[in-house]
Amino acid sequence: MTQAPAAVPNDAAPRRRRKEARPQELTAAALSLFVEKGFAATRLDEIAARAGVSKGTLYLYFDSKEALFKAVIAEGVVPAIEEGEAMLERHADDPVTLLREFLYGWWARIGNTELGGIPKLMISEARNFPEVAAYYHETVIHRGLKLIRTVVQRGVEQGVFRPVSTELIGNVFMAPLLHLALWRHSFGSCCARDLDAERFLATWFDLLMHGLGVRDAEPPQ
Template sequence: MNEIEKDRGPKFRRRAEARPDEVLDAALALFIEKGFAATRVEDIAKRAGLSKGAVYLYFPSKEAVLEALVRRAIVPIADSALQTLHDYEGDPRIVIGLVLNMLAARLSDPRILAMPKLIFREVLGFPELAQMYRREVIDRVIPAVEGLIRRGIDQGYLRQVDPSLTIRSIIGPLLLHVAMAELFGIMPEGGLHLDKLVDNHLSILFDGLSAPPSAKTWSAS
């Protein structure tokens, strides 16, 4: 290998390492503009500045591209939430507030916010996406949240509520907020403002969830 090739090697290796993300960025833009069904792999390749064959080197199908987009955007959020939820002892309202505010902050990134929009649009026509999302996000997060709620009930922080139904009450307003804007075009004045929604939601949620002071059995250190 001559000196020029040596100089070019790391640059080209870095370029190759970046290509999957370049493909995903191009696909995300096209899925938002045209929809999943109307976007062809050729379109993704052209937007990414690659050949169609190069796209297939990284992703075997258009469906695999969509799954990779969800993994890139959503799975790290689930991982962060699980790290916060894992074996937490004490007032669960603190953790619920932290997780929802973290979710609102992450969704302020348009590339991440685009993913729940795409899921709403495409999940009925692409059931494998729903299965993947359930496996990698829902089935991991729900048991951790249920455990948090049960501990909060046992320790007297929360009322005697159904943990499974309570999860729907916790996350439901955020999903509905995005769905109303994406599916029905009902956008609050000034935009989604997920941070304001979370503040409003937590105020209502905690007033309903909190046990009366006399019910608290012990204080976590």
């Protein structure tokens, strides 16, 4: 109850000037609200309140609601894809380890964090913001799919995987991961018991490995 720089603001919090921190706090608040309620149904007053500022302040940092949306995507996406590429550097030689690391790593570092809401947001709004969708497509999707395809191709060449059509293998690989993230941010919070992420990932990894002809892949760490 001191003057801690509260992310969840105190009612009695004194007004503070924090130019550096504002944009990030605003995009974080906007991401969670956009994911929860959708772009159109989210009010700017609400975003500002969650970030602990007034709506006027929001307009000091972003020109419009749409500009805020673009910033949310751009900011959430750059670290995400860099994580992915860094992950690939670490185990350049072993396709099985690479796929396992990628699968569990994606969930741990993206899917199961705040960023996990971005797929839902992008799918919901892609047709309303084609320009942002195009940016997302070339910055994240295209790059990400290429990474996975490369790993699988390498595995096939090494004889670790059976010969398999690699053109769309990235899409198939990602589908269950995205499914899990989408579930978390839609039905997950409302009905039945939530999907068990651990079991789901294990089921998928097991099926995937056998599908690629690997008989003895161990589960993760």
